[in-house]
Amino acid sequence: MSYLMSNYAPLNVTFIKGSGCYLTDENNDQYLDALCGVAVTGLGHSHPKISKAIQLQAQQLLHTSNWYHIQHQETLAEELCNLAAMDKAFFCNSGAEANEAAIKIVRLHARANNIDEPAILTANQSFHGRTMATLSATGNPKVQAGFSPLVSEFIHVDFNNIEAIKQHESNNNIAAVMLEPIQGESGVIIPSDDYLNQVQEICENNNWLLILDEVQTGIGRTGKMFAHQYNNITPDVLTLAKGLGNGVPIGACLAKGNAAKLLTPGTHGSTFGGNPLVCRTASTVLEIINQEKILDNVNELSNYISLRFSQQLANVDKVKEIRVKGLMIAIELNQDCVQLLQQALDKKLLINITGQSIRLLPPLILTKDQADVMIDTICNLIKDL
Ligand SMILES: Cc1ncc(COP(=O)(O)O)c(C=O)c1O
CATH class of the missing domain: 3.40.640.10 (Type I PLP-dependent aspartate aminotransferase-like (Major domain))
Known part of the structure; x- marks a missing residue:
């Protein structure tokens, strides 16, 4: 029984600490945070x-x-x-x-x-x-x-x-x-x-x-x-x-x-x-x-992510549109995809689903390697849908 009002429906995970682009849960599992608490922690968690x-x-x-x-x-x-x-x-x-x-x-x-x-x-x-x-x-x-x-x-x-x-x-x-x-x-x-x-x-x-x-x-x-x-x-x-x-x-x-x-x-x-x-x-x-020249990183990563998503998803019928501006990213599908929220969580990636779109708001300090993990995980989830 929870004493909290029911206006949220949180996923079944509790984070206890964060560092840079990652959050750590109670079991010490690490998650790549591609949502940033809904566009909040752009500079990552626990920035020194x-x-x-x-x-x-x-x-x-x-x-x-x-x-x-x-x-x-x-x-x-x-x-x-x-x-x-x-x-x-x-x-x-x-x-x-x-x-x-x-x-x-x-x-x-x-x-x-x-x-x-x-x-x-x-x-x-x-x-x-x-x-x-x-x-x-x-x-x-x-x-x-x-x-x-x-x-x-x-x-x-x-x-x-x-x-x-x-x-x-x-x-x-x-x-x-x-x-x-x-x-x-x-x-x-x-x-x-x-x-x-x-x-x-x-x-x-x-x-x-x-x-x-x-x-x-x-x-x-x-x-x-x-x-x-x-x-x-x-x-x-x-x-x-x-x-x-x-x-x-x-x-x-x-x-x-x-x-x-x-x-x-x-x-x-x-x-x-x-x-x-x-x-x-x-x-x-x-x-x-x-x-830290954060805007340069946003622009570089934005181009990189945009290119990689369009290459990897070019022939995937389920994908209707890919929208990217800076590090605001949406991949709109032709079908409902709310189940991807849990599936991404199982793959230790935090995302958002809005209607039929996968929405990503990764940290502004994301690296290319981290972007690759995010992109590959999302593309695999879409292909398996
Ligand atoms: C464009 C925009 N305006 C206002 C708000 C509301 O902000 P808050 O939740 O901090 O009240 C949001 C939250 O998502 C938003 O995206």
């Missing part, structure tokens, strides 16, 4: 510099609340704003909270522009979180089922369809567009190269805020620090979490221009958000990405 930063900060100061100046928060805000060409940062504890902050910024933007019933365009098949506002934003009826009445007003349009957005230009209630640059949870859905550029242009023409949810795609996952940097654009609001803390819970909502000025004292907050421990850890994450 991160462990050291956490240890030093834990010995010094964990928490004071945002009623006092927090130097590590100031430093991290500056680092992130410089990296993303943004003006201001707000820190919280998760991706959903980062998106909540973004949605509240939109409401204030709407008020400032005399829009009384603001609406946000979001995409079908998107995922923005599990709080009431973010599940309402999420374009997946399964996530929303049972939770009505939803927060209004989110209007869902097809992803990667610019006409679907243009159709709403005459709606004076629209205040923002909120998108993932690549849809992660729905199986690594990559839009056409200029989609985000076109969306940004429409937003600019209509005084709509462009919110990019880079909770999953941010912090090097796609081979650039932020996925939208492939488009040479900057959104008005950018949300981050997951890889930013490499395992410590941190979320960030960055904003530029007018959008950066809307949160004023009393309008938003978080007790834990941006405490010294998580901010120092996140600064260390950014330092490592820079010092």
Whole structure:
């Protein structure tokens, strides 16, 4: 009997430690972690510099609340704003909270522009979180089922369809567009190269805020620090979490221009958000990405993995499509494949199954040898399906 609520259905394995790209279970068996706790531990488990930063900060100061100046928060805000060409940062504890902050910024933007019933365009098949506002934003009826009445007003349009957005230009209630640059949870859905550029242009023409949810795609996952940097654009609001803390819970909502000025004292907050421990850890994450040339590794490995998967799976009928951007990888099959989750676990490989797609989010520090193990295991599992 478990005292935990039943909202998760965990696999029957308990990990007790991790090192680099591997996790170790209670029986001392090692697993190659090609999921990273869902795009979180990009720099691997127990990275010595991160462990050291956490240890030093834990010995010094964990928490004071945002009623006092927090130097590590100031430093991290500056680092992130410089990296993303943004003006201001707000820190919280998760991706959903980062998106909540973004949605509240939109409401204030709407008020400032005399829009009384603001609406946000979001995409079908998107995922923005599990709080009431973010599940309402999420374009997946399964996530929303049972939770009505939803927060209004989110209007869902097809992803990667610019006409679907243009159709709403005459709606004076629209205040923002909120998108993932690549849809992660729905199986690594990559839009056409200029989609985000076109969306940004429409937003600019209509005084709509462009919110990019880079909770999953941010912090090097796609081979650039932020996925939208492939488009040479900057959104008005950018949300981050997951890889930013490499395992410590941190979320960030960055904003530029007018959008950066809307949160004023009393309008938003978080007790834990941006405490010294998580901010120092996140600064260390950014330092490592820079010092250890992590993005170069992501890009090199991405090309290698993409090539090897397409070679090995070229004549396999069961494979419908292979989608790769950086180290976001999906292999979509023509059939259900949920059993591969357990089969991969039996082969000591951690993966995810999303619909009919095998989804891989391996560590950004993966080596070629480790990539080979991942690729060979997956290809064999698919062929035996
Ligand atoms: C794009 C995106 N946004 C938001 C979230 C929610 O993040 P969290 O689970 O940290 O609240 C996720 C989580 O998977 C995500 O992928």
